[in-house]
Amino acid sequence: MKRITVLGSTGSIGTQTLDVVSMHPDQFAVEALAGGSNIKLLAEQAHLYQPKKVSVGTRQLAEEIRPLLPPGMELHWGNEGLVELAANTEADMVVTAVMGSVGLHSTLAAIEAGKQIGLANKETLVTAGHLVTERARAKGVPLLPIDSEHSAIFQCLNGERMKDVAHITLTASGGSFRDLTREQLREVTVEDALKHPNWSMGAKITIDSATMVNKGLEVIEAHWLFGLDYEQIHVLLHPESIIHSYVEFQDTSIVAQLGNPDMRVPIQYALTYPERMKSPAKPLSLAEVGKLHFKEMDFYRFPCLRLAFECGKMGGTAPTAFNAANEIAVARFLRGEIPFLQIEAIIERVLERHVNVANPDLSTIEACDTETRSIAGGL
Numbered sequence: 001m002k003r004i005t006v007l008g009s010t011g012s013i014g015t016q017t018l019d020v021v022s023m024h025p026d027q028f029a030v031e032a033l034a035g036g037s038n039i040k041l042l043a044e045q046a047h048l049y050q051p052k053k054v055s056v057g058t059r060q061l062a063e064e065i066r067p068l069l070p071p072g073m074e075l076h077w078g079n080e081g082l083v084e085l086a087a088n089t090e091a092d093m094v095v096t097a098v099m100g101s102v103g104l105h106s107t108l109a110a111i112e113a114g115k116q117i118g119l120a121n122k123e124t125l126v127t128a129g130h131l132v133t134e135r136a137r138a139k140g141v142p143l144l145p146i147d148s149e150h151s152a153i154f155q156c157l158n159g160e161r162m163k164d165v166a167h168i169t170l171t172a173s174g175g176s177f178r179d180l181t182r183e184q185l186r187e188v189t190v191e192d193a194l195k196h197p198n199w200s201m202g203a204k205i206t207i208d209s210a211t212m213v214n215k216g217l218e219v220i221e222a223h224w225l226f227g228l229d230y231e232q233i234h235v236l237l238h239p240e241s242i243i244h245s246y247v248e249f250q251d252t253s254i255v256a257q258l259g260n261p262d263m264r265v266p267i268q269y270a271l272t273y274p275e276r277m278k279s280p281a282k283p284l285s286l287a288e289v290g291k292l293h294f295k296e297m298d299f300y301r302f303p304c305l306r307l308a309f310e311c312g313k314m315g316g317t318a319p320t321a322f323n324a325a326n327e328i329a330v331a332r333f334l335r336g337e338i339p340f341l342q343i344e345a346i347i348e349r350v351l352e353r354h355v356n357v358a359n360p361d362l363s364t365i366e367a368c369d370t371e372t373r374s375i376a377g378g379l
Helices: 012-023 039-049 059-068 078-087 103-112 122-139 148-156 203-211 213-226 264-272 303-314 318-334 342-353 362-378
Strands: 002-007 028-034 053-056 074-077 093-096 116-119 143-145 165-172 233-237 243-249 254-258
Touching: 002 012, 002 078, 002 103, 012 028, 012 039, 012 093, 012 264, 028 039, 028 078, 039 053, 039 059, 053 059, 053 078, 059 074, 074 078, 078 093, 078 103, 093 103, 093 264, 103 116, 103 122, 116 122, 116 264, 122 143, 122 213, 122 318, 122 362, 143 148, 143 213, 143 264, 148 165, 148 213, 148 243, 148 254, 148 264, 165 213, 203 213, 203 318, 203 342, 213 233, 213 303, 213 318, 303 318, 303 342, 318 342, 318 362, 342 362
Parallel strands: 002 028, 002 093, 028 053, 053 074, 093 116, 116 143, 165 233
Antiparallel strands: 165 243, 243 254
């Protein structure tokens, strides 16, 4: 029986993680659950999975959810609650599915506690990849990727030598607006942006998919997960999202991972690695699919991806600034404060002002994050 803690249990990745748990009740037990503000769903999860500890976003939410929880269940809140659930339980594995840079401290705490990490929080490696990977190596803690693209690369590399890798290619669906021109993007709405053609995801990540920021974050994350130079990381548009990513080796052989778009497959692989178990996903029939399409990435059409590559190559605090500026810009778009194209404009203007700090410690990263959010909020 594998005991797991899910940070971000009420979000898209969190709920699908619990779907996997429900399909294999003899394999998994839920040790702790952390949600944000959806206390109704979190209370339902608490009754169904009977974790020992639960955490919510704020003290006020804790008071609201307290009478809804089973008697005797330990309740926490805020960032301290995330850290408590990450480090101080009997869980074997912590699934980090919270959105944004708030996941950094809890992930580091889980690593220090020797927990296996199911990594679905991109921002952890984007903002502090050098710190996180260094601590994981020192503690002997595996970072098992949950993103479909990184899971695909991870699977393709099983049993292979990294020195034999020529490059990897992360595939991108293109998001909600992949068929629109930049001129047409001026008129798109929040409702339009949230209609992803392939994947079921949360609001923020769906917007990031439309701007290609999501793929940019994945590029930076792949650099840290697999120890590859940015010149070895490619991105290819693939509208069907059937090939989730692939590896090309020095002898030109290509190994790819395919499947219908269903996040429960990479989630389950992370939970069961190195074993494989029956999945709730629909099996792939290439005969039914018939055709697959691919297109070279257009960095003019998707400037945020270009900015992500540039920040990744710069290193230091540049990826932190990129991520923080995007989080604020997306939040402002979702609130209706700015048009869609203003997201990339805000990111670029923030980066023009940014003074990069090489090899930052945690306090420098946090200061950069705070300052960048303030600047992006005022542009």
